Amino acid sequence: MDKLDYKIMEKLMDNSRLSFRKIAKELGVSTDTAMRRYKKLKKNGTLKPTIAIDLSKFGYQVVIWYMISLMPQINSSSAVDEIAKIPNVTTIIKAVGDYDLLAMAMVKDFQHMYKIGDDLAKVSGVTKIEGRPYIMASGDPEVGKACARGFYRP
Amino acid sequence: MKDSRKKFTDIAKECGVSVTTIKNRYSELKKSGIVLGSTVIVNVKNLGYEGYLSLYVNAKFDEVEQFLEYVNKLPGVMTYHVTLNENYNVHVLLPVKSMQEIERRKEQIKNHPSVIDVKANIWTEIKSIPENLSIDSL
Numbered sequence: 001m002d003k004l005d006y007k008i009m010e011k012l013m014d015n016s017r018l019s020f021r022k023i024a025k026e027l028g029v030s031t032d033t034a035m036r037r038y039k040k041l042k043k044n045g046t047l048k049p050t051i052a053i054d055l056s057k058f059g060y061q062v063v064i065w066y067m068i069s070l071m072p073q074i075n076s077s078s079a080v081d082e083i084a085k086i087p088n089v090t091t092i093i094k095a096v097g098d099y100d101l102l103a104m105a106m107v108k109d110f111q112h113m114y115k116i117g118d119d120l121a122k123v124s125g126v127t128k129i130e131g132r133p134y135i136m137a138s139g140d141p142e143v144g145k146a147c148a149r150g151f152y153r154p
Numbered sequence: 155m156k157d158s159r160k161k162f163t164d165i166a167k168e169c170g171v172s173v174t175t176i177k178n179r180y181s182e183l184k185k186s187g188i189v190l191g192s193t194v195i196v197n198v199k200n201l202g203y204e205g206y207l208s209l210y211v212n213a214k215f216d217e218v219e220q221f222l223e224y225v226n227k228l229p230g231v232m233t234y235h236v237t238l239n240e241n242y243n244v245h246v247l248l249p250v251k252s253m254q255e256i257e258r259r260k261e262q263i264k265n266h267p268s269v270i271d272v273k274a275n276i277w278t279e280i281k282s283i284p285e286n287l288s289i290d291s292l
Contacts, residue, residue: 001200001201001202009194009196012193012194013193013194013196014191014193015191015192015193016158016159016192016193016194017158017159017192044200045197045200046196046197046200046201047194047195047196047197048194048195048197048282049157049158049159049192049193049194049195050155050156050157050158050192050193050194050195050284050285051155051158051189051190051191051192051193052189052190052191052192052193053155053188053189053190053289054187054188054190055287057187057188058288058289080281084281084283084286086286087286087287087288088286088287088288089283089286090282090283090284090286090287091280091281091282091283092280092281092283093206093277093279093280093281094277094278094279094280095208095275095276095277095278096275096276096277096278097208097274097275097276098273098275099275102277106287132237134235134237
């Protein structure tokens with residue numbers, strides 16, 4: 001990783017559909033260099049290009065953070081793989097402290113919130129789930145991009 | 155959502171429609187505000203960070219705004235927001251490179267005069283799967 005990689009990442013955070021030609025021009029490098037650097041960053045898992053959508057337009061009103069405790073014998077990676085199959089869980093975090101995993105999900109209403117809670121309870125080794133709701137801001141492109149990245153920063 | 159840099163020609167092929175149709179649909183989705191833009195999810199572990207410090211902060215009720223202004227100016231804060239938690243009103247997330255940094259970052263937050271209490275958790279890995287979101291109907 002060098003300064004050029006960081007600069008390419010910054011450009012793509014604002015607009016991941018920016019053409020390699022434009023990135024290269026703005027950074028004063030060749031198109032081939034910009035393309036090569038991007039491919040490397042994507043291949044090694046540093047970058048994942050995505051779009052930001054206004055979730056409220058699809059009826060999503062609340063983000064729920066489910067704090068999950070696992071049985072001591074359970075491998076957290078296998079629990080993560082199982083949880084990743086649950087629709088609308090968009091971020092899974094391995095943690096050390098009060099809980100073992102944190103799953104972030106977008107929900108439409110209370111019924112939806114309980115449904116995801118029930119799905120999480122079926123994951124092997126889960127012993128406790130605690131849900132915390134967060135009201136979502138919507139319509140602001142910057143907030144949308146931050147949500148897409150998994151993080152909301154006002 | 156799976157790959158925002160995917161070529162319109164490839165999307166058109168997969169959907170069995172023309173490239174123009176895909177281009178027009180994408181423009182319409184942007185115009186109507188459904189697609190807000192595009193971005194990249196960055197895996198900070200590949201940038202030399204070992205993990206994340208998750209801090210739940212109990213800030214004095216009438217000084218929360220003041221505290222948020224302070225956090226906003228702190229370099230390296232990944233995200234922060236007001237929470238509905240009964241014991242803590244602000245959540246702050248910071249990527250950290252070492253154990254020493256965990257201590258230093260926690261002190262930075264704890265020493266603010268508006269802070270009553272701080273609870274720390276360490277996040278070791280974040281998996282982002284935005285494509286998991288169901289967007290089948292409007």
